[in-house]
Amino acid sequence: xxxxxxxxxxxxxxxxxxxxxxxxxxxxxxxxxxxxxxxxxxxxxxxxxxxxxxxxxxxxxxxxxxxxxxxxxxxxxxxxxxxxxxxxxxxxxxxxxxxxxxxxxxxxxxxxxxxxxxxxxxxxxxxxxxxxxxxxxxxxxxxxxxxxxxxxxxxxxxxxxxxxxxxxxxxxxxxxxxxxxxxxxxxxxxxxxxxxxxxxxxxxxxxxxxxxxxxxxxxxxxxxxxxxxxxxxxxxxxxxxxxxxxxxxxxxxxxxxxxxxxxxxxxxxxxxxxxxxxxxxxxxxxxxxxxxxxxxxxxxxxxxxxxxxxxxxxxxxxxxxxxxxxxxxxxxxxxxxxxxx
Numbered sequence: 001x002x003x004x005x006x007x008x009x010x011x012x013x014x015x016x017x018x019x020x021x022x023x024x025x026x027x028x029x030x031x032x033x034x035x036x037x038x039x040x041x042x043x044x045x046x047x048x049x050x051x052x053x054x055x056x057x058x059x060x061x062x063x064x065x066x067x068x069x070x071x072x073x074x075x076x077x078x079x080x081x082x083x084x085x086x087x088x089x090x091x092x093x094x095x096x097x098x099x100x101x102x103x104x105x106x107x108x109x110x111x112x113x114x115x116x117x118x119x120x121x122x123x124x125x126x127x128x129x130x131x132x133x134x135x136x137x138x139x140x141x142x143x144x145x146x147x148x149x150x151x152x153x154x155x156x157x158x159x160x161x162x163x164x165x166x167x168x169x170x171x172x173x174x175x176x177x178x179x180x181x182x183x184x185x186x187x188x189x190x191x192x193x194x195x196x197x198x199x200x201x202x203x204x205x206x207x208x209x210x211x212x213x214x215x216x217x218x219x220x221x222x223x224x225x226x227x228x229x230x231x232x233x234x235x236x237x238x239x240x241x242x243x244x245x246x247x248x249x250x251x252x253x254x255x256x257x258x259x260x261x262x263x264x265x266x267x268x269x270x271x272x273x274x275x276x277x278x279x280x281x282x283x284x285x286x287x288x289x290x291x292x293x294x295x296x297x298x299x300x301x302x303x304x305x306x307x308x309x310x311x312x313x314x315x316x317x318x319x320x321x322x323x324x325x326x327x328x329x330x331x332x333x334x335x336x337x338x339x340x341x
Contacts, residue, residue, distance in 0.1 A: 045294050047218070054300070057097040058291070061220050061243045066251075067092045074102075074257050079278040082109030083134060083326075088256070090243070098243035101274055101285045102258075103135050103236045104229070105326055111333065112173035112234070113325050114139065114154045114196040118146040121319035124273035125284055131325050137224050137236050138273045139322035140200035140266055146321040151187060152198035160199075168201035168212060169264045171226050173324065177234055179226065179264045181206055198322070204250035204263040211250035213265065219245050222272035222287030226324070227253070227263035235260070236326075238274035242289025270318045286318065 051059040060067055070091050076084040083105055090098040115127065116139075128136040141149035148160030166182035173196035180190055181203060191197055202213040204225060221242045227235045235258060244252065246265065253263050266272075269290030276283045288303050 060092050079281045082106035099240045100237045105234045107177050110326050111329050112177045114198050115323050116154050121321040124275035127323045128275045133325040133327045134278050135276045135326035136323050138271050138320050139324050140198045150199040153194050156195045168203040170199040172197040179262050204265050207262050213246040213250035215246040217245050219292045221269040221290035223268045224266040224272040225263050227260045230259045238285045
C-alpha cells in the first residue's frame with residue numbers, strides 16, 4: 001500500500017473513532033458513524049485509492065505513464081458507398097482498456113459542415129436528426145456560457161474570438177476537407193474565405209509525424225478526433241472509455257494501424273459524442289469520463305453510475321452547441337467534386 005494511501009485511510013479511521021466517542025450514547029449514533037465513514041472515504045482523491053477498488057482500465061491508465069498496448073485487427077465495414085465504420089479495440093495486460101468507434105468517409109460522396117447554436121444546444125443524435133446528417137460528432141471547445149472558445153465558421157459566419165493565437169490546428173470542412181497546421185501562422189491568412197471550419201487543439205499528430213499534444217499524464221478522458229489517413233479519406237473517432245491522456249493518445253494514434261497522416265483533437269470528456277445513422281446501421285457514443293489524480297472517489301462513483309458500462313443512467317444529457325456534421329452529397333455535387341480531383 002502506498003504511504004499516502006495509508007495516511008488517508010488512517011485519517012478516515014481517526015475521524016470515525018472521534019465521531020464514535022461523541023455519538024455512541026446518542027440515538028442514531030451508529031447511523032452517524034456510517035454516514036461519516038462513507039463521506040470521508042468518498043472524499044479521498046482517487047490517486048490514494050487502492051487499484052483493486054478502481055475499474056481495471058482506469059487503474060492501468062493511472063498507474064502507467066506508458067503502458068504496453070496492442071490492438072485488434074481492424075475490420076472496416078461498409079455502411080453504404082463512401083462510408084465505413086469500425087471498432088478499434090485496445091488491450092493492456094490482456095485486458096480491454098479502450099474501444100474507439102470509428103467512421104471513415106470518402107469526401108467525394110459526403111460533405112462536411114460546422115454548426116453552432118449557443119441558444120439551442122442539442123444532443124449529437126438530435127443534431128443529426130435536425131440536419132438530416134449521416135454522422136455528427138462534437139466539435140471544438142466552448143465556455144460555460146456556450147460561447148465558442150476558439151474561432152469557428154459556419155455558413156461563412158465567424159463566431160468565437162476575433163483575435164486568437166493558435167499553435168495547433170483547424171479543420172476546414174470546405175472542399176477538400178482537411179486539417180491545417182496553424183503553428184506560427186496567421187489564422188486570418190490561413191482561413192480567409194472559408195465557409196465552414198473550426199480551430200481546435202491539440203494537434204495530436206502533424207504531417208511530419210510529430211506528436212504535438214502535451215498535458216498531464218494523469219488527466220484521462222473520453223476523446224473525439226478528426227484525422228486524415230494515407231489515402232486522403234477522413235476518419236472521425238470517439239473513445240468509449242476515458243483511458244487516454246492527450247499526449248498518450250497522440251502517441252497511440254501515431255503507432256496505430258489506422259495509418260494516419262495527421263490528427264486533430266476536439267473537445268472531450270462528457271462532451272465527446274458521436275451519432276451515426278446510415279441505412280439500418282445506427283450507433284451513439286456519449287462520453288462520461290474525465291478524471292485527474294486529485295479528483296475524489298465521489299466523482300468517480302458519479303461517472304460510473306452515469307456510464308453505459310457500469311451504471312443505470314443511460315440517457316445522455318450533455319447538449320452540444322458546436323458540432324461537425326457529415327451529409328450525403330447530391331449526385332451533381334458528387335460529380336463536380338469527382339471531376340475536380
